Amino acid sequence: MSAPIQIGTDQHGQAISLDIEELLATRLLVQGNSGSGKSHLLRRLLEESAGIVQQIVIDPEGDFVSLAELFRHIVVDGAAYSTQELTRLAARIREHRASVVLALDGLEVEAQMRCAALFLSALFDAPREQWYPALVVVDEAQVFAPAVAGEVSDEARRLSLAAMTNLMCRGRKRGLAGVVATQRLAKLAKNVAAEASNFLMGRTFLDIDMARAADLLGMERRQAEQIRDLGRGQFLGLGPAISRRPVSVQIGAVRTGPKSLVQKLAPPPAASPDDLHALLHAGLHLEETGVRAPEPVPVAPAIDELIGQIAPDAPPPAPQQPSVPGKSAAEVDTAIDAILREMAAEDGCTYQAPVKLYQDFTVRCRMQRLTAGQLDMAGFQRRFAIAVAGIEAPDSPEAQEILRIARVLPDDLLAPFLAIAWAAQAGHPCPDDDELAVIYGTSSPGRLRRLLDHYEKTGLIVVRTDFSGRRSVSIPELGLATEPLEA
Incomplete structure (x- = not known):
């Protein structure tokens, strides 16, 4: 049985499909520098498969909350729930097969990692009778599965990395199909990236990322240069759910958009330098009045x-x-x-x-x-x-x-x-x-x-x-x- 969805077209205008049934068993890795169309690809995948399978989106930037407008996803604000509440919520999501977007844009990076780790672990720990198939899409996966330690605590990194590893390594038997997207392969933990059997590689410029992408696509090193020349929204795809040979894919249109759009070019204001100087410095040196420093609290003898x-x-x-x-x-x-x-x-x-x-x-x-x-x-x-x-x-x-x-x-x-x-x-x-x-x-x-x-x-x-x-x-x-x- 197969459940194909069209994600775009090749260089000849022929439709390129992705088999959701196969994807559930083999997982997907998406890579592309900022501006390559990576989030656009994820949005196309989510929109086209919304009526086929349950979807759970880990969204660190709040870009996918607009899916709720047309596809009835439930938006979960991770910052608004306590630890116990988020655990119970994740359990109910698995029980009732609800498609949700976990928006983490209101949290700092370390809190995002802890929240995502708790949420994914609760999904993973669902009882056997609730192991329904679900796509678990993690955008900016390098945040939740970093290859090296960063500025966050070791405990937060360990919890988040363990949850992501469980998702990609052991999630298939529990019905959880990981779809991870990253800006740089070099920043993503190798044990997370290695578990994916399907790849969609977008534009990247750094040699180390191009070399890893070429290896995953089965291309020779001298062919890796073409990854640098890919256009916006253009990806090289490979895997049992996409194609047995590397294929170029131009991602199709989407019906929803991100929460915030990049502004087009706009000329600066035509005000004179003197007017702008006055606007920038008006009231800049005024001191606040009527504000007293708090008096020290007396300590009882x-x-x-x-x-x-x-x-x-x-x-x-x-x-x-x-x-x-x-x-x-x-x-x-x-x-x-x-x-x-x-x-x-x-x-x-x-x-x-x-x-x-x-x-x-x-x-x-x-x-x-x-x-x-x-x-x-x-x-x-x-x-x-x-x-x-x-x-x-x-x-x-x-x-x-x-x-x-x-x-x-x-x-x-x-x-x-x-x-x-x-x-x-x-x-x-x-x-x-x-x-x-x-x-x-x-x-x-x-x-x-x-x-x-x-x-x-x-x-x-x-x-x-x-x-x-x-x-x-x-x-x-x-x-x-x-x-x-x-x-």
Whole structure:
């Protein structure tokens, strides 16, 4: 059985076909310098075979997302998913035989390698009953299977290279047919390139790449020069799915296009040099005004920490003071809230020992002739945590629901959780580590990480970090989540 698709014509105008059925068993390697038409070839292959076989595209530049417009491919933004989510997504892709484009253009190179490695490994690990045939097209394969170590970490290179090797060496038995495209054969790992039995070689200029391409095509070295003379969109093809002898192929037209198009020649603006000089330098030397350098965060003296450890949990309540005549209990409570917000707004307040803060609170209440005794030490800590977290309406149903969930926490661990939960309730990004450290009253990143781990182990939060490094936090019991925070 065969499933031929036309990919172009030869020098005589005769149609050149590629057998998809044969390709699934023998894999394909595409090589061509930038501008040779390599991506155009891949797009032609994908468009013509879209109705025949499932397609999975690893797209580091986001050029193939336009396939979704005409061919119903699902675009998966690799930067938007966590490790666990991407693994589950890949498993469902195999299960439901969906054609997808994994767009990695929102990630740095090392993150692209890790994301692609995880995704390919999850496809590879599908259960046997889901080993349906699928074309796995990897553009710019030299990024994911580099021949030599680069600027990325050894771990990222090892993971990515292992996934690509599995795809090309062992993927056939699992129904995965690798189609890898590279700008330079010399930059692609040999154990990945060597597993392909079909080749489409485009224009290249470097001697080492021309020599390797000629070897793969079974040409003599003196014939390798013709590879340098190939035109844009013209390739030399060889392999059981294409031809038993090297054949020249002019790739046919496509119906979709890349996300970004190369601009045609355009003359520079006709403005005079003086006008351009004015445009380039307008406001260049203006200094920003009204921006103050952040003040250093005060560190609590060691003595305060000792006081907090030694002092009893609940010091004797302050003596009752007569309230201001004519003030109701609600008015007194409102005034106390105002004092707490005022204290919470002061720099370095969270770095002070609770005992010292409580003493400051009672003094302020006496100055306003308020009854502070109605708040013991525990009640003060709880209401002060609410003020520090920025909850302006603690009596609202939303705030009360958050406080109900937070009852499992000790008072000294309460404020950071309230800040996170209130951000989720408002649909805002999660406070960053610096903000949470100030709210918690610590200068130690390790201590803050341990606090977040404690929240997560308690089941209060679920921290999710996507491949672009953006962190969001979910509150499972509320069914809410913060917006992603840029790293």
